[in-house]
Amino acid sequence: MHTHHVLVVGIDGVRLDLLPQLDTPHLDGIADAGFLAPVEIDEATPTMSGPCWATIATGVTVAKHGVWGNRLDGNRLDVFPDFTTRLALECGRRTFAAGGWAPLFLAQQGGPLFTAPSRLSFIAPRADTPEGWEEADEAVTAEAAHVLGSGEELHASFVYLGAVDETAHFLGCGEEYRRSIETADQRLGRLLKAVRERPGQPGEQWTVIVVTDHGHRDEGGHGGRSELERTAWVAACGPGLAAGVTPPAVRHTDVAAHVYAALGIGLDAHWTLDGTPFTA
Numbered sequence: 001m002h003t004h005h006v007l008v009v010g011i012d013g014v015r016l017d018l019l020p021q022l023d024t025p026h027l028d029g030i031a032d033a034g035f036l037a038p039v040e041i042d043e044a045t046p047t048m049s050g051p052c053w054a055t056i057a058t059g060v061t062v063a064k065h066g067v068w069g070n071r072l073d074g075n076r077l078d079v080f081p082d083f084t085t086r087l088a089l090e091c092g093r094r095t096f097a098a099g100g101w102a103p104l105f106l107a108q109q110g111g112p113l114f115t116a117p118s119r120l121s122f123i124a125p126r127a128d129t130p131e132g133w134e135e136a137d138e139a140v141t142a143e144a145a146h147v148l149g150s151g152e153e154l155h156a157s158f159v160y161l162g163a164v165d166e167t168a169h170f171l172g173c174g175e176e177y178r179r180s181i182e183t184a185d186q187r188l189g190r191l192l193k194a195v196r197e198r199p200g201q202p203g204e205q206w207t208v209i210v211v212t213d214h215g216h217r218d219e220g221g222h223g224g225r226s227e228l229e230r231t232a233w234v235a236a237c238g239p240g241l242a243a244g245v246t247p248p249a250v251r252h253t254d255v256a257a258h259v260y261a262a263l264g265i266g267l268d269a270h271w272t273l274d275g276t277p278f279t280a
């Protein structure tokens with residue numbers, strides 16, 4: 001029986017510079033128990049969701065995983081799989097992935113990025129609008145909280161929330177965008193509560209990682225190299241992460257590396273990961 005568990009919550013397109021002004025108690029709680037650090041998207045990586053989530057999920061950069069845009073065609077995910085797939089197929093762990101953006105979870109647009117998790121919940125938005133995505137994120141949160149709270153053995157999970165990014169694309173980074181970030185934080189809180197109240201929880205050790213893929217220009221939009229677009233962030237807490245100790249120069253590739261390390265799995269040199277655990 002494995003006592004170590006990891007939850008990764010991916011919130012798309014959350015600007016780091018706005019967080020201090022916003023009411024995000026659940027993210028703040030993770031930062032206080034561990035750290036919240038900026039991530040600079042490297043020069044070779046387009047500041048787009050497809051490549052950035054691929055780097056986060058695989059622990060290797062675009063040169064290896066080959067995801068260059070929001071179509072995932074031509075990728076090398078067979079060689080450099082996402083952590084939910086590698087853990088399930090090679091490491092004897094049970095994994096879970098949930099969200100509403102098709103190429104992450106379905107064989108659409110060159111996907112899926114999350115190829116073969118043990119359990120998968122895909123809930124499509126009824127429309128690609130801020131309202132449609134808020135509904136989808138709400139349903140994804142309810143489903144993920146149900147699954148995580150059930151006590152089912154799931155060692156590593158990835159939950160994706162997309163409404164924040166959609167809101168910025170439609171409405172820019174104004175009031176609606178800020179409220180959407182606060183709503184995403186409330187959803188994060190429900191996922192954390194589900195984990196805390198798991199039937200087996202007293203014997204389990206949980207690492208929680210929250211990560212965004214890229215920022216946004218003020219008017220909404222990303223893909224370029226401006227500081228607002230290329231600044232992402234990671235927050236994490238759990239065993240081995242001391243409160244208030246921020247690792248130097250956190251990268252997106254470190255997320256998957258830390259997931260493996262947190263589960264007590266040594267990084268196989270043959271995986272040629274580009275990241276290192278936050279504790280390295």
Ligand SMILES: [Zn+2]
Pocket residue numbers: 012013048049050165213214
């Ligand atoms: Zn994105």
